[in-house]
Amino acid sequence: MVSSIFRPLRALAPAAVQAAVSAVVLQLGIAAAGVGLVAGTTAANAQSTAKPVLHGRHWAAVTGKPLAASAGAMMFARGGNAIDAACAMLGATSTMWDTLGWGGETQALIYNPETGKVIGINALGVAPTGATPEFFREQGMIYPPEYGPLAAVTPGTPGGLMVMLAEYGRLSLAEVLSPSMQMAEGYPIEGVQADNIERRRDIIAQWPDSKRVFLPHLDDSSPEKRAAPQGGEIFRQLDLLATLQKLVDTEAEALAAGKSRKEAIYAAYERFYRGDIGKEIVSATREQGGLFTEDDLANWEVHIEEPVSTNYKGIDVYKLTTWVQGPAMLQALNILEPFDLKGMGYNSANYIHTLYQTMNLAFADRDFYYGDPYFPPEEPIEGLLSKEYAAKRRALINPDMNDTNARPGDPYPFQGDKNPFSKLLKEWSPIPPAADADGSDGFQQASINHDEGFLAGTTSIQAADADGWVVSVTPSGGWIPAFIAGDSGVGLSQRMQSFVLDKRINPFNVVAPGKRPRATLTPSMALKDGEPIMAFSVQGGDTQDQNLLQFFLNVVEFDMNVQQAAEAHNVTSYQMQSSFGAHVSEPGRLDVTRQLPPYTRDRLKAMGYDVGVVDKTYSPITAILIDPKQGTFQAGASDYGDDYGIAW
Template identity: 70%
Template sequence: MRRTTRSCLAVAIAALTWAAGPANAKPVKPVLHGQHWVAVTGKPLAATAGARIFMKGGNAVDAACAMIAATSTMWDTLGWGGETQALIYNPHTKKVIGVNALGVAPTGATPEFFKGKGYEYPPEFGPLAAVTPGTPGGIMVMLAEYGKLSLAEVLAPSIDMADGYPIEEQAANTMERWKDELRKWPESRKTFLVHENDPAYKGRAAPEAGEIFRQPELAATLRKLVETEAAALKAGKSRKDAIMAAYDRFYKGDIAKEFSRGARELGGLHTEQDLANWRVHLEEPVTTNYRGVDVYKLTHWVQGPAMLQALNILENFDLKSMGYNSSRYIHTVYQAMNLAFADRDFYYGDPAFPPEEPIKGLLSKDYAKERAKLIRDDRNDMDAKPGDPYPFQKGRNPYTDLLQQWHTVKPRVDKAAPNQWSPVSPTAMAEFDRTFRLGTTSVEAADKEGWVVSVTPSGGWIPAVIAGKTGIGMSQRMQSFVLDPAENPFNVVAPGKRPRATLTPSLALKDGKPLLAFAVQGGDTQDQNLLQFFLNFVEFGMNVQESAEGANITSYQMRDSFGAHESFPGRLTLTNSIPAWVRADLQKKGYKLEFVENNSGPVTAIFLDQKRGTMAGAAAWYGEDYGIAW
């Protein structure tokens, strides 16, 4: 009997030791300490662009704009025709500003148009996948409103790179992998497939890693913006007005004309008026308080509020006592995400279009308490549904009929036998996996003056359609719309409307002062990774680098925002470090487990150390993210 007791005690101690251990584990990368500034982004060269701007006297907004521009020029899973979303802390007003530079659906983009072409959703590739370009406008408005330097200074690193830079392996191989798609579009073929039909490269069409990659048409477009700024300054315009003169040239001048011409030549819908009518919106972000920390997100035109909803739900549980990555902890976080993402999938959309989304009710603490009551500790809810937030904002739900019919998994109809539901094929599952984690990049910057910036730019990734002679690759964001109101009545495609995107920068303040800037790439995994990063930091006391490298879980129970918008309840990815007893208990709860070596996601972050007056940067070892500090 004594032996049994001792054995049980040993197992219990081992479990407790493991649960606490990762919080003290040495991270792969060091914490990046800085006194004057920190710049972190998706590639080393792009981080260097940010460092160059800081060393010229720019602030964190200037540096962030330079890093967005550099990553776009490098095609770091985004391009210049994509979209930019940002949160900025202004140390002078003590306020957080949201930057909405997401493009809109062009003229003629209606459900009837896409259905008439046989689409279940707008396509993933080609000119019909594109919303209007947002990143150029986002950079210029951020710079004009909150930066210090000129557009010429901030774009100088990107113009250098467009003239030619040694391309990194990831981008070069992505071009090669998508060469069949790129061949369909003449300007894309000319830009990316530089060795097409050259026998010396033995069938390789794309550039090789380390080769100088040149983009003369993009360089010309960027120089046009700089020339316009210079002419405006010479004419006596202010710094801000000169930058906005360049903005007008892009969206209302010869660049817009050539972009829309090139898009329509290839079968796209963009008109000059679509670009001229588009605007960057500076807006109020949404926020919630979690255990004394105020967390800020962009509102429901992106998925960011889902993380706030999950935090509100999790506040009803003692996560710390469960232990880091224990079975109870993993299960509880997974269930909270289920409920938050189900609401995302039904209620989120462009606030500029009716109907009005019930964001006040969705972020209500009382609503979260009711949602938390739905979590059972013995099993996964395979059909977690959206709730009804309207009573929590003293309203009435106009879509109760659609809500009652909604299920986590969409009905899959076999087209060969329309009355039969068909299982998912291995091919369909592989396609789901490809789209679910679709990458982008992230940008974090902070400076001694107090400016803090978090950005998740994206869109226009390879295989991008380059529009005309602009060198600008078109976005692929239209696929995040739905065509059927039964899926999400707030996110049905319409001309001039923004799709509900996955992009989700984050800021956190404590006692009214910046504490964290954090973001990550990876499609529908973004707010999953950011939620766990934040909990690592707040609940388990990890430092910023440990929090970024934490052994995250991945759920696939929400609807994919890309491709066929599928969902796979109970499927759960864990790291290999998860011990046998945790695995066994999760399987009893109904989870189908998968394992990988590293599942942190490419989190980038900056910790603002209020006690010491310094900054600490982090970049997870998941990808090629990189930071520089001084």
Template identity: 60%
Template structure:
């Protein structure tokens, strides 16, 4: 989704933290901080903190509220999280991404004429992950009951005043929504009228969803009455959603509309607690989720950029933009070919991809005179002592893996497919983010998504199904690690971030925006670390986007997803001198007043014992601190 905003024009020199005005004030707090994609959802987090909950409780309450408000996601989507546990002083990762259902095979989708799984409807759905992820986090790391945490979301499901952004999205997508009877029943509150969607400010009631949430709370209460522990009672709600009557109605409603998800698919799925990936950048430990997300792109980019003096280049100077653009092209080329579900073979060469030596080799490929439109994936296998099993596949695609040469991309990857407007829309496809922290030391960063409008609702559950199947590939030549098969997770764009310094939380940050997420998070992080910006300044600062990558979302044909080498999106305030220099280097420029999805972040001020919250001015994202 697109959010329009205005930014002040920045100079291309290095900025001091005090030199830059922001449109929104920085948030300050000493007890807790709650930031997410909607004001009402941030309020749900604040209410949960006021009840005595910790940051995990508050994050779960905000997640539930954003799903209920259809903030570019719903209850049937997926949840990805990083949590800092102050008791163990470690960062843990939560993998609550759904999997491809029974029957979701390459042959199945190809028989329907697809080059990629569809982007909408029941065949786009992985199994729902958000309910399981929320319940797992709450049971293991929260303190409150499910009933307490879901209370704001349940009140919203009973009726809340819908904001214009969601209401207008429903109206724009009403013809698609009309294909699915349960979606039509929920979303089109004025059938037959000129405007069939709700109006801004209209009280939007979701009776079916309220019933689903009520059933989950009833399961918790029944378990507590039987003497079950708090954790077991919350997991009783989990069982009712994934194995009980909620699951039966979800599966019935999905299959009625042509979906593939079975009761066995729901029963077998479970959220996973994982070790996050980490690398150190100039004394700061940066954490990301594993390679089933695009998160390692940020770590690879920082490894490459350690080889350059970025600060001396100046913020958004021609040299700085060029260096970051080339770095992002290198890392996204690796993402596009090597990332996938680590629980399925073949096993990704993640150790080699994150090697400092590999990064140094990749940095040596950057040309300073011009954009290199032929950059492709490298060969990380030697950096972990293994032989690349796909050398022949890469060569068949036209990649040159001799590191003394610079021709790295297949010629058929350098065509223009879809229109620039369509491409940019797919590049920016959004989600929401949740950031929470408390004085006890708990920190949570979540990038949930899936089930966005136009969502296909599964029966009478009120739950919109995920659209994440589209991030699989059907052709192993594109990415042999991310080929669809039942039970497998697609490689997603969703990518929360967390950084520690001197063993303590430094900054927690996340952004929405499809393939641009780690592009914008990289620039946000460098704004703070290299240019001394506050988290609010960094969240509002002008970024730029590369289009020289394979799209992860949108379109069912190969031409819809192909890279656009040399295409760069710049902020409209970019000086004429920088524009002219980039054109001479072979770039194709486009401009907008929005160059980033909304960034939300929390900075930890250990000197003063307080939090600094940043919430982007790019959309409706909002934060509350105390």
């Protein structure tokens, strides 16, 4: 239940609610800028934080942008639950192009207090008709392209939002989409995003509708003139607004016809995927060389599924299964469990080395064995997550040197099977075939460099309420430079690039029509004694589960509070294969911050690491920690970027 102090706000018009909540956001922003919290008495973790821990008794909402966090707070003010808040934040971040758009994909974990179970939401799109290895090879490509109509899987975020809302929310679609619609009508765009659009203007200008939306000041007669909006300028997306209005109108019509709340939301779902909205997306995409058919959208569906989990020292950690990289963190926890990590010392050379070697082994398995579980062949997830397999992998760790040739293992005997890909396993290389950097072999030249692609990639959303609902979401896809599909205003996903064309790289992740690519997106949830204690996720492509692993250990092993753990200076490995662009791998490369003493850096270099020193590693984590004894929430958001939270 929400606090009674918010009940008067429910009667306000949306604009008034926005104003009221924005005042709270402003006050929190001032507090975050001016207050540093000092850790408790734990010697290893005494540190100040740039942002305070957000404490709440009734609810907490955290996401990638302050305005989107306001959207979540508005739903709680209207009497909604954590699912309503998460859906509103999802819509708002999609409208703001916070490294995702409305045509991207959505992945979520939800704790349902009515059943006591954690469930997964699989709203990742699939490859369209005609998307085969042969097709892309005929274009001279080594991997599917990074952007444009051929980079798109079917839109997943609208379906994921509507299914979550229909099944587990309380509010109407109209209420939840209200903040997004206000923003689509026009909002003051952030300077960072406006400048990002300007940097990508040459790519965006290839597509008529993307050019019309993103480059309102484009003047072909004066090419030196800025084409993108200025920071603070009102950015309007009237086509997107019309599409969202169609969904809301369809819901209203269904309610007027006597349909239930749930049925009315699903009527809007039908219109998007099987009605005029879907037809417009297909027509516009095909007109620009894409492969979508109407059946591709009509046959796609959201899966409500069982997640996977492991127990680490009495804590059950949940992840989505092999269609994302999440199980790699669970594998890493299984390998690390017997080590005395706290005794090694936080970010000591021994600790970093043990962590890095563990990730090498877990991510090598990811690179070879992970793929769409709804598409054959079947992934050996039972063997991959067995403690016995972890023990075999642990024995491979050299305590003194980095292994630049870490390879996937064989989990099949640990589930009583024989490996059907033993020959391919022997041929596997930690460095996959890479495309020619200049694109002369037909590979589409990247709009971002390898480091940017390795790090950037999504937003994150956490929400929890006093009734026990907890949700962690890691949506993505449709980031700038996005291909906008005609008058729909919907920017499509670029997730096709995460497929491979060569089964020697990964026989489970070869592109095929109707198949999901193995994505990097990885919401997380932890339970103790059957009760949720933490929801956490992070932005950033292949860095996601390495950052979340370190965050989790910061809390569990090193007694950090949620904000300290979110701001902690993580280390970054580049040894695993990138899931983007040319799928580059850099064995032994390790980024650390200047906080790491020179002595520790020198020890790591002596162990065979190529150590790079950066001011801050990329780890924009968002999290909510739940105290079941006190019945309160502690929310945290990294100080890396714009991640923000509100709690009450």
